[in-house]
Amino acid sequence: MIAWLFQKIFIAIIPDGGALDVRVVALKQKKLLYKKSHRFEGESAHREMSAYLQQFIDESPYHYIAVLNPDTNQGTVLGCSVDEAGESLSGVKSVCRKGKWLLYTSERELESLKKTYTTVGLDFVFSPFSVIEHFFEDKIGTGFALYALAQKDAFSIAFFDEGKLEYSHHYLMHQHEEREGEEGSAGGFSVGTEEVEAVEKGISLDDIESLDDLDIIDALDDLSDIEDLDALEDIMEFSEDEPTQEEKRFVAPQANEIKLDMDRFNDDYARFEFIQKTLSHFYTTEECNNRFVETVYIADAYGSGTELKRYLEEELFLNVLIRRIDLGDEVISLSISEEEGR
Amino acid sequence: MKHSFIAPRPKRIISGELRLVLFFFIVTILMLVGTYLFLGYKTFQFSHERQSIAQKEISLRDSIVHMEEQIKTIDAEVKIAEKITTDNTVMKESIRNLFDLVPDEITLDRAELEVSSLILYGTTPNKDTYEYMLHAPLRSIFHRTYTSFYPVENGWYHFVSSNYLDNENSEEIE
Numbered sequence: 448m449i450a451w452l453f454q455k456i457f458i459a460i461i462p463d464g465g466a467l468d469v470r471v472v473a474l475k476q477k478k479l480l481y482k483k484s485h486r487f488e489g490e491s492a493h494r495e496m497s498a499y500l501q502q503f504i505d506e507s508p509y510h511y512i513a514v515l516n517p518d519t520n521q522g523t524v525l526g527c528s529v530d531e532a533g534e535s536l537s538g539v540k541s542v543c544r545k546g547k548w549l550l551y552t553s554e555r556e557l558e559s560l561k562k563t564y565t566t567v568g569l570d571f572v573f574s575p576f577s578v579i580e581h582f583f584e585d586k587i588g589t590g591f592a593l594y595a596l597a598q599k600d601a602f603s604i605a606f607f608d609e610g611k612l613e614y615s616h617h618y619l620m621h622q623h624e625e626r627e628g629e630e631g632s633a634g635g636f637s638v639g640t641e642e643v644e645a646v647e648k649g650i651s652l653d654d655i656e657s658l659d660d661l662d663i664i665d666a667l668d669d670l671s672d673i674e675d676l677d678a679l680e681d682i683m684e685f686s687e688d689e690p691t692q693e694e695k696r697f698v699a700p701q702a703n704e705i706k707l708d709m710d711r712f713n714d715d716y717a718r719f720e721f722i723q724k725t726l727s728h729f730y731t732t733e734e735c736n737n738r739f740v741e742t743v744y745i746a747d748a749y750g751s752g753t754e755l756k757r758y759l760e761e762e763l764f765l766n767v768l769i770r771r772i773d774l775g776d777e778v779i780s781l782s783i784s785e786e787e788g789r
Numbered sequence: 790m791k792h793s794f795i796a797p798r799p800k801r802i803i804s805g806e807l808r809l810v811l812f813f814f815i816v817t818i819l820m821l822v823g824t825y826l827f828l829g830y831k832t833f834q835f836s837h838e839r840q841s842i843a844q845k846e847i848s849l850r851d852s853i854v855h856m857e858e859q860i861k862t863i864d865a866e867v868k869i870a871e872k873i874t875t876d877n878t879v880m881k882e883s884i885r886n887l888f889d890l891v892p893d894e895i896t897l898d899r900a901e902l903e904v905s906s907l908i909l910y911g912t913t914p915n916k917d918t919y920e921y922m923l924h925a926p927l928r929s930i931f932h933r934t935y936t937s938f939y940p941v942e943n944g945w946y947h948f949v950s951s952n953y954l955d956n957e958n959s960e961e962i963e
Contacts, residue, residue: 574792
């Protein structure tokens with residue numbers, strides 16, 4: 448009744464590795480008052496985040512805290528009846544979408560998630576597939592395509608055909624590394640389907656062939672300039688004390704930058720593998736129905752994707768469209784639509 | 790547009806502490822309003838009572854005036870009664886005196902006693918008896934006395950004696 452007097456504060460918490468990305472948006476009668484972002488890292492991230500969010504919680508009773516579900520055991524199934532899905536959907540919390548497909552997550556993990564955020568409390572928990580559906584709202588109704596959400600720690604793949612979710616898979620990015628050696632560990636969680644193969648345990652030599660296109664290797668291949676070396680008459684004496692012009696020009700990259708690049712490279716390759724694996728699995732299922740994926744839409748929240756695009760285009764001959772996604776904004780947008788739809 | 794796995798928590802505009810403070814404020818305000826209403830009711834009641842008492846006072850004053858008038862009337866009536874009683878007593882005395890005044894020889898047939906006059910009808914053996922024994926005392930009482938004699942067959946006389954008091958005396962007598 449008097450809710451219009453208060454500002455509505457929407458808070459989005461995005462788990463990102465060990466860190467927590469927090470986005471705070473305050474609205475009053477649909478008018479943006481302010482927008483704040485903060486990242487919490489380290490062991491005390493949750494404690495610091497609680498203290499940070501308390502000021503916004505105290506600011507207005509109409510505050511909504513949403514989190515993007517980071518759980519492993521989540522996915523979608525066709526149809527909206529849990530009974531149809533059978534025993535595999537026991538102990539899950541589900542949400543029916545448009546009467547056509549069901550979003551689900553493990554009830555136990557959901558309770559665990561609530562307990563994790565018990566100090567601030569949770570109002571909304573969104574599935575990454577909801578984010579895909581919302582983010583590609585303009586695309587999913589246009590035909591059959593593969594849609595993916597690339598997070599730092601997870602990779603969600605969904606097949607939409609004329610606005611209907613046909614098939615999906617949710618993978619954790621580094622699970623295969625952590626569980627290396629464990630048998631039968633899948634990188635993701637899928638209901639009603641069996642994993643055709645385990646997640647790759649490393650980069651195979653065959654895959655390295657695809658690295659031939661890298662610019663560095665191209666440059667190494669180009670040996671035409673070597674002949675020029677013979678033409679050089681005045682070769683400067685190398686001194687141990689004074690650095691050469693090349694040495695001066697060349698700035699050695701920082702170790703963490705190299706690590707970051709390598710991580711991105713590995714993550715892009717892992718994502719490529721996830722897509723490849725999901726596609727091959729999809730083509731063997733009944734849901735395929737003699738359809739082939741031609742276009743891949745990727746919502747990139749990690750800031751990489753160029754390598755992935757190249758792999759997909761060159762190896763799988765797919766049309767790839769990568770859109771940068773701000774997960775905080777997207778989760779807040781979902782929260783707003785959820786709050787308005789109540 | 791349902792995407793969330795959980796429903797949002799109910800939003801309470803008022804916190805626990807604020808609710809407690811508001812509760813006390815509301816109780817205080819209710820008590821004040823209650824007191825105000827009670828005093829207002831009592832004031833209304835008192836003013837109503839005052840009005841009724843004022844009306845009663847007016848009616849009592851009216852009744853007092855009426856009673857005073859009645860008392861006056863009664864007093865007047867008492868006076869009249871006393872006067873009548875006195876008059877009656879006086880008349881009784883007068884009649885007794887009148888009868889005492891009339892000698893045995895004279896017989897009265899009729900007497901008309903009025904405020905300022907006395908008319909006697911009677912029979913007397915002779916005029917002298919009347920003259921000396923009745924007329925003399927009547928003359929001493931009344932200012933004017935007229936007597937008429939009519940002879941009867943047996944030699945006696947019927948007489949009519951008209952006696953009047955003058956106005957001053959009659960007023961004094963009244």
